[in-house]
Amino acid sequence: MSIVVKDTAELIGNTPLLHVNNINTGLCNLYLKLESFNLGGSVKDRPAKNMIEHAEKQKKLKPRGTIVEATAGNTGIALAIMALKKGYKMIVVVPDKMTIEKVYHLRALGAEVIITRSDVSKGHPDYYLDIARKIAKKKNAFYINQFDNEANLKSHYEMLGPEIFKQLNGKVDAFVAGVGTGGTITGVGKFLKRKVKNFELVLADPKGSILKELVDTGEISKDVGSWIVEGIGEDFSPPLLDSTLIDHAYTISDKEAVKTCNIILQKEGILAGSSSGTLIAAAIKYCKAQKVKKNVVTLVCDAGDKYLRKVYNNSWQIREGLYFKNNKNDLTDIISYPVIFGTMPKINKDSNCDLAFKLMNENSLDKLLVEDNNKNIIGVIDENSLFEAVMANSFKGKIKNFINTNVKKVKHSLSIKKLLVLFEKENFVFVYKNKKFFGMITKNDLLSYLKRNPND
Numbered sequence: 001m002s003i004v005v006k007d008t009a010e011l012i013g014n015t016p017l018l019h020v021n022n023i024n025t026g027l028c029n030l031y032l033k034l035e036s037f038n039l040g041g042s043v044k045d046r047p048a049k050n051m052i053e054h055a056e057k058q059k060k061l062k063p064r065g066t067i068v069e070a071t072a073g074n075t076g077i078a079l080a081i082m083a084l085k086k087g088y089k090m091i092v093v094v095p096d097k098m099t100i101e102k103v104y105h106l107r108a109l110g111a112e113v114i115i116t117r118s119d120v121s122k123g124h125p126d127y128y129l130d131i132a133r134k135i136a137k138k139k140n141a142f143y144i145n146q147f148d149n150e151a152n153l154k155s156h157y158e159m160l161g162p163e164i165f166k167q168l169n170g171k172v173d174a175f176v177a178g179v180g181t182g183g184t185i186t187g188v189g190k191f192l193k194r195k196v197k198n199f200e201l202v203l204a205d206p207k208g209s210i211l212k213e214l215v216d217t218g219e220i221s222k223d224v225g226s227w228i229v230e231g232i233g234e235d236f237s238p239p240l241l242d243s244t245l246i247d248h249a250y251t252i253s254d255k256e257a258v259k260t261c262n263i264i265l266q267k268e269g270i271l272a273g274s275s276s277g278t279l280i281a282a283a284i285k286y287c288k289a290q291k292v293k294k295n296v297v298t299l300v301c302d303a304g305d306k307y308l309r310k311v312y313n314n315s316w317q318i319r320e321g322l323y324f325k326n327n328k329n330d331l332t333d334i335i336s337y338p339v340i341f342g343t344m345p346k347i348n349k350d351s352n353c354d355l356a357f358k359l360m361n362e363n364s365l366d367k368l369l370v371e372d373n374n375k376n377i378i379g380v381i382d383e384n385s386l387f388e389a390v391m392a393n394s395f396k397g398k399i400k401n402f403i404n405t406n407v408k409k410v411k412h413s414l415s416i417k418k419l420l421v422l423f424e425k426e427n428f429v430f431v432y433k434n435k436k437f438f439g440m441i442t443k444n445d446l447l448s449y450l451k452r453n454p455n456d
């Protein structure tokens with residue numbers, strides 16, 4: 001890459017390859033191809049550019065035409081940037097489990113975003129791929145269909161694979177990737193298997209996806225689960241995937257993926273997206289299983305900024321059952337904002353309504369802890385009492401006379417059964433451990449707990 005970039009298209013591809021230094025990878029060298037350095041911030045920039053250029057060449061995409069795609073987000077972002085550069089209108093269909101930051105990013109790029117259900121599969125009228133196809137037909141637009149578009153696979157065969165080969169002077173022994181469309185793993189795999197003797201292709205599959213079983217047995221399981229990492233894992237075998245090329249497959253749980261993302265950040269300073277945790281966890285497992293030294297490459301598929309609220313947030317980890325330090329088997333496991341995190345916003349009893357409103361809004365909370373001048377928690381102010389306070393005295397008025405100090409207090413050792421009985425009357429309780437305030441349990445915390453432990 002030249003020092004002065006004349007066109008943003010030059011920022012697609014040729015991403016750096018980082019040698020992992022501070023993590024035990026057994027006998028192997030592990031390299032991370034930092035796809036987060038691409039213009040659109042992910043591994044989808046090369047395929048997006050290639051699919052659009054291919055459609056132009058084939059005259060399937062006319063000047064000022066409309067592009068439609070169904071995407072978990074990163075392909076949409078990459079396509080929307082290209083559409084912006086080339087004057088196309090972009091419509092993106094996104095399943096609703098995807099990080100909202102990706103939606104904001106797409107809308108800011110001028111794309112029209114249609115959010116659809118993520119709890120339905122192929123064949124259902126609300127399935128995101130079927131919706132995209134219908135919209136494209138109705139609007140006479142070009143449906144990119146990355147799942148069945150050879151230009152997607154070709155971009156990895158012609159660009160990503162050769163980049164890796166060149167960066168390691170041909171000394172690459174294995175590549176680890178996940179499967180969304182299968183373009184990355186099949187394209188890179190085909191190229192490197194052609195170039196390198198005894199090269200191995202490794203699948204990193206989220207727990208719940210059917211692909212590991214497909215690789216291991218050739219069978220497609222009907223037993224599909226759900227997973228949190230975004231962009232990889234499937235409930236079907238995508239047409240671009242050639243699963244027969246894959247030599248090994250590892251199943252990685254969301255918990256392991258989240259933990260690995262946090263380890264990579266702490267050990268290497270790389271803020272990686274959620275799926276990168278799955279890939280790197282599988283790559284480390286593969287590395288440790290080798291009896292001879294190998295050069296192993298995997299991807300940091302996108303950057304972690306979009307997932308700060310999730311993967312790198314201990315409160316979210318607790319609510320999703322992915323916090324790797326919890327297992328006390330008492331009420332402290334349920335509290336998503338324990339005081340020790342220092343992240344639950346608090347307000348002083350002498351503060352005004354304006355600040356209470358700001359803190360609630362900025363943190364998407366409906367209640368705040370209130371403390372006295374000695375930093376003791378004395379109660380809460382919630383939306384209803386804040387409304388009363390504002391109606392009585394305006395936003396400049398104090399919250400003082402509207403604080404709820406009559407809060408039910410329980411010990412951390414109270415059983416869940418007894419807590420559930422309490423919640424028949426209470427909306428939240430304060431939990432104390434060794435006579436010290438530990439945190440608040442809200443109905444939301446309890447719902448998260450019940451989701452994780454359906455038999456309680």
Ligand SMILES: Cc1ncc(COP(=O)(O)O)c(C=O)c1O
Binds near residue numbers: 178273
């Ligand atoms: C976020 C993300 N998107 C996409 C991919 C690969 O996608 P595809 O199979 O569509 O090439 C990966 C992983 O390899 C990924 O982590």
